[in-house]
Amino acid sequence: MRAAVLTAPDRFEVQNRPVPEPAADQLLVRVAACGVCGHDVLARKGLLAARPGQVLGHEIAGRVEAVGPAGDTSWLGRRVALVQRFPCGTCAECAAGHTNTCRGGPGFYGEDLPGGYAEYVLAGPLNAVALPDTIDDEVGAILSCALGTGLHALRRTRAAAGEVVLVTGASGGVGIHTVRIAAALGATVIAVTSSDSKKQTLLGSGAQAVVTVAEGAPAVRAAAANLGRPRGADVAIETTGTPTFGLSLKALAPRGRLAVVGNTDPGAVEVHLGLMILKELEIVGSAHANRRELLDVVDLVAGGKVTPVSPRVWPLDDVAAAHAAVDSGALVGRAVIRP
Ligand SMILES: [Zn+2]
Ligand SMILES: [Zn+2]
Numbered sequence: 001m002r003a004a005v006l007t008a009p010d011r012f013e014v015q016n017r018p019v020p021e022p023a024a025d026q027l028l029v030r031v032a033a034c035g036v037c038g039h040d041v042l043a044r045k046g047l048l049a050a051r052p053g054q055v056l057g058h059e060i061a062g063r064v065e066a067v068g069p070a071g072d073t074s075w076l077g078r079r080v081a082l083v084q085r086f087p088c089g090t091c092a093e094c095a096a097g098h099t100n101t102c103r104g105g106p107g108f109y110g111e112d113l114p115g116g117y118a119e120y121v122l123a124g125p126l127n128a129v130a131l132p133d134t135i136d137d138e139v140g141a142i143l144s145c146a147l148g149t150g151l152h153a154l155r156r157t158r159a160a161a162g163e164v165v166l167v168t169g170a171s172g173g174v175g176i177h178t179v180r181i182a183a184a185l186g187a188t189v190i191a192v193t194s195s196d197s198k199k200q201t202l203l204g205s206g207a208q209a210v211v212t213v214a215e216g217a218p219a220v221r222a223a224a225a226n227l228g229r230p231r232g233a234d235v236a237i238e239t240t241g242t243p244t245f246g247l248s249l250k251a252l253a254p255r256g257r258l259a260v261v262g263n264t265d266p267g268a269v270e271v272h273l274g275l276m277i278l279k280e281l282e283i284v285g286s287a288h289a290n291r292r293e294l295l296d297v298v299d300l301v302a303g304g305k306v307t308p309v310s311p312r313v314w315p316l317d318d319v320a321a322a323h324a325a326v327d328s329g330a331l332v333g334r335a336v337i338r339p
Pocket of ligand 2 (some may be wrong): 088099102
């Protein structure tokens with residue numbers, strides 16, 4: 001099979017590799033589309049666990065072409081979307097339903113096992129979800145990471161209908177879909193983005209107010225006041241991390257909850273402990289999504305409640321160009337590769 005291999009930091013090479021063999025109840029999935037996310041950009045630069053020789057890509061949709069010797073043959077021929085992590089199904093984390101923090105099993109695509117910048121990947125019933133025909137491959141690919149991640153973070157912060165939810169990095173792949181999901185769930189959304197040029201897109205995505213990073217926390221609090229929350233937002237979904245963490249924390253109302261989802265610029269942040277104590281704030285981490293969220297996202301999209309932003313598509317040979325588009329910051333929504 002053809003696979004775009006990360007041969008060195010910032011260098012992809014399309015190589016021929018053997019098609020993987022499904023063991024036990026595993027599924028062999030012919031990759032139809034694979035998303036490119038900020039995580040992949042950091043991995044490409046050598047900043048994450050992926051080592052040279054790895055095949056990146058954890059946002060995968062395709063069709064099941066074979067099953068392992070103990071596999072359920074009813075999967076054969078089915079179109080599927082995959083959760084980013086392929087869990088073990090037997091550890092304490094998996095037993096408690098937290099497959100996103102499982103450290104057994106094949107693991108995270110593009111780090112622990114070869115990812116979707118290739119014609120085939122292995123999957124299993126624990127991380128595959130059937131895709132209805134109304135959802136195409138490109139959208140199917142981004143459901144778990146670009147949409148499921150936001151749904152998971154909204155659940156981690158117990159965001160509820162009627163609350164004011166702040167979303168940073170709101171034009172990014174996770175950000176814009178978190179805006180759309182939060183709005184669909186009945187929250188009032190304040191979007192934070194880097195440039196004025198993206199305001200209209202975000203207003204069209206269900207945000208009630210859009211603030212630029214340069215305008216800062218005072219503008220967010222003013223927007224929240226206009227929306228009936230004079231003390232600030234109830235929830236912040238932090239998809240960029242370091243660049244906007246301080247803004248998010250300052251923009252929260254008493255008992256506000258902040259989920260850290262993205263870490264685009266790995267490094268330390270300052271946490272104002274006095275602010276946390278006096279406002280009784282909560283900060284939680286939120287790691288991608290579980291199969292439950294992927295199932296729920298499929299229902300939200302198939303039911304017309306959430307419309308994903310159409311991804312921009314590149315062929316496998318142009319994986320570097322897809323990454324360059326993500327690097328540029330000009331892309332709204334996701335880039336997708338079709339192997
Ligand atoms: Zn991703
Ligand atoms: Zn496990």
